[in-house]
Amino acid sequence: MKSKTLSCVLGAMAVVTAAASTPVSGNDVALKFNPANSTTRELVMPDGKTVQYRAYEHIYYVTNVEDSVYQYLNFYVPESVLASGAEVPILLRTYVGGYMAARAAEPSPTDASGRALAEGYAVCIPGSRGSNSTVESAGQKVFTGRAPNGLLDLKAAVRYLHLNDEAMPGSAERIITDGTSAGGAMSALLGATGNSPLYEPYLKAMGAAEARDDVFAAVCYCPITDLEHADMAYEWLYACTNSGVRKLSDEQKAVSEELASAYPAYLNSLQLKRPDDGSLLTADNYLDYLKSFIIQSAQRAKNEGCDLPANIGIVMNSKQRPGEGPQQADRPRGPRDDRPRPPKDNGRQTPPPPGPQGAPAFQQETGEFVLDVDLPVYLNYVATTQALKTPPAFDGQGVLTDKATPENSLFGDSHGTTANFTAYSLNKATGETELDKSLQERVYLMNPMNFITDDACRKAQHWYIRHGARDRDTSFPVPVNLATKLMNAGYDVNFALPWNRPHSGDYNLDDLFTWIKTIID
Numbered sequence: 001m002k003s004k005t006l007s008c009v010l011g012a013m014a015v016v017t018a019a020a021s022t023p024v025s026g027n028d029v030a031l032k033f034n035p036a037n038s039t040t041r042e043l044v045m046p047d048g049k050t051v052q053y054r055a056y057e058h059i060y061y062v063t064n065v066e067d068s069v070y071q072y073l074n075f076y077v078p079e080s081v082l083a084s085g086a087e088v089p090i091l092l093r094t095y096v097g098g099y100m101a102a103r104a105a106e107p108s109p110t111d112a113s114g115r116a117l118a119e120g121y122a123v124c125i126p127g128s129r130g131s132n133s134t135v136e137s138a139g140q141k142v143f144t145g146r147a148p149n150g151l152l153d154l155k156a157a158v159r160y161l162h163l164n165d166e167a168m169p170g171s172a173e174r175i176i177t178d179g180t181s182a183g184g185a186m187s188a189l190l191g192a193t194g195n196s197p198l199y200e201p202y203l204k205a206m207g208a209a210e211a212r213d214d215v216f217a218a219v220c221y222c223p224i225t226d227l228e229h230a231d232m233a234y235e236w237l238y239a240c241t242n243s244g245v246r247k248l249s250d251e252q253k254a255v256s257e258e259l260a261s262a263y264p265a266y267l268n269s270l271q272l273k274r275p276d277d278g279s280l281l282t283a284d285n286y287l288d289y290l291k292s293f294i295i296q297s298a299q300r301a302k303n304e305g306c307d308l309p310a311n312i313g314i315v316m317n318s319k320q321r322p323g324e325g326p327q328q329a330d331r332p333r334g335p336r337d338d339r340p341r342p343p344k345d346n347g348r349q350t351p352p353p354p355g356p357q358g359a360p361a362f363q364q365e366t367g368e369f370v371l372d373v374d375l376p377v378y379l380n381y382v383a384t385t386q387a388l389k390t391p392p393a394f395d396g397q398g399v400l401t402d403k404a405t406p407e408n409s410l411f412g413d414s415h416g417t418t419a420n421f422t423a424y425s426l427n428k429a430t431g432e433t434e435l436d437k438s439l440q441e442r443v444y445l446m447n448p449m450n451f452i453t454d455d456a457c458r459k460a461q462h463w464y465i466r467h468g469a470r471d472r473d474t475s476f477p478v479p480v481n482l483a484t485k486l487m488n489a490g491y492d493v494n495f496a497l498p499w500n501r502p503h504s505g506d507y508n509l510d511d512l513f514t515w516i517k518t519i520i521d
């Protein structure tokens with residue numbers, strides 16, 4: 001629902017918006033929002049408060065529906081917003097997990113969808129096809145959701161919101177996507193690929209609206225992304241566990257070493273820069289950068305009252321001598337002077353309290369500051385909390401096992417085949433050296449890293465990216481690179497590796513919704 005004021009503010013985009021917001025083509029007429037199809041419901045939040053809301057459900061967002069179980073969206077808005085006509089943000093929550101199909105769901109009081117309603121925002125929950133969705137056609141089972149179809153469905157849902165922005169509650173200029181894991185990857189793709197012409201032929205064939213598909217912000221919990229480089233990254237990072245807790249066989253170790261040795265060239269090719277001082281990140285200094293996020297995470301946990309376990313590689317300050325700063329007194333002494341430095345503010349959220357009048361500075365208690373992390377010790381600890389994946393972690397099929405991973409299924413075809421999607425694993429599995437062109441294109445379309453500096457698309461301006469500090473489903477460089485590439489390109493990125501978090505999403509909703517308030521004000 002677009003107010004006059006917002007239309008004026010958006011005047012600069014009038015050419016695109018005007019074409020996009022009034023259904024014109026026959027297809028777009030068929031995709032017109034019908035406000036009469038609604039019911040009133042109530043959501044009881046964990047704190048006992050209730051939210052009255054209007055539900056608009058089962059709205060097909062394409063005209064050539066292939067899979068009627070998944071290709072529709074549900075839309076919800078608080079009654080108070082409906083009454084006021086306020087131009088509130090729309091949280092678009094995807095429940096994609098494991099790259100499988102996800103149904104359009106109802107808002108849940110325990111995740112960001114219910115919280116968004118309670119905060120007075122609209123909520124869109126689109127279903128989408130995925131690696132396991134099938135239909136019967138001419139007596140054959142057809143797999144409907146192999147890459148990039150799940151993403152195309154979500155983009156078509158975004159287009160529906162843009163097309164119908166005038167008629168629908170909330171503002172399609174304020175779509176905030178949210179997902180976890182494969183859903184976090186989908187959220188990142190929605191954030192990075194807005195209006196990209198590369199998806200256009202597919203979307204046209206599906207009967208998606210002729211409208212924009214860019215979004216305002218992307219919330220990505222533990223995105224399982226950059227799939228074609230994730231195997232290398234995993235082995236490069238976790239090599240230090242191979243003879244420790246990981247217990248690989250000799251064959252697995254050999255694969256691990258080959259993959260790890262290929263990662264530095266990729267990492268260097270990204271030409272990432274440290275956001276704090278602009279220095280070039282290379283495979284030689286990258287781990288210091290990664291450590292700064294773990295140090296920050298541990299420091300924040302410490303400040304919030306957590307006891308950090310001993311022996312997991314977190315190096316704390318010891319007792320200060322008057323007049324000595326923590327860095328001089330506590331820095332572990334060793335032969336190298338290029339040892340990693342803690343972040344400039346030592347990871348603190350708030351400065352330490354000043355000492356009493358006249359007292360020397362830095363009279364801090366033992367164990368107040370996180371100074372460093374011994375990465376091999378920490379990574380071995382992570383691997384004790386949940387067994388690491390075996391190499392190759394993502395494109396595993398046909399290498400040392402016949403088992404297909406969720407990603408092998410994602411890149412299979414409509415007949416239900418599964419497929420290798422990296423030249424390395426393809427070569428090990430079949431002896432071939434190159435993926436066929438159409439598969440190369442599908443892999444490309446599923447990687448948000450390819451679009452961040454692509455001027456042909458309109459990226460989300462705001463990003464909230466989280467990956468648990470003991471999440472081993474993909475390795476830390478994957479989300480760190482995504483966040484860093486976005487920061488380097490000038491986007492607003494709120495990134496952290498929350499302490500002691502395993503693979504999970506929609507946590508610390510107070511933090512998320514405080515952030516959302518800052519970006520919409």
Ligand code: DHB
Pocket residue numbers: 096097098099180181182183224394406407473474
């Ligand atoms: C998910 C987890 C994985 O480890 C993976 O490889 C792909 C997807 C998930 O939880 O969505």
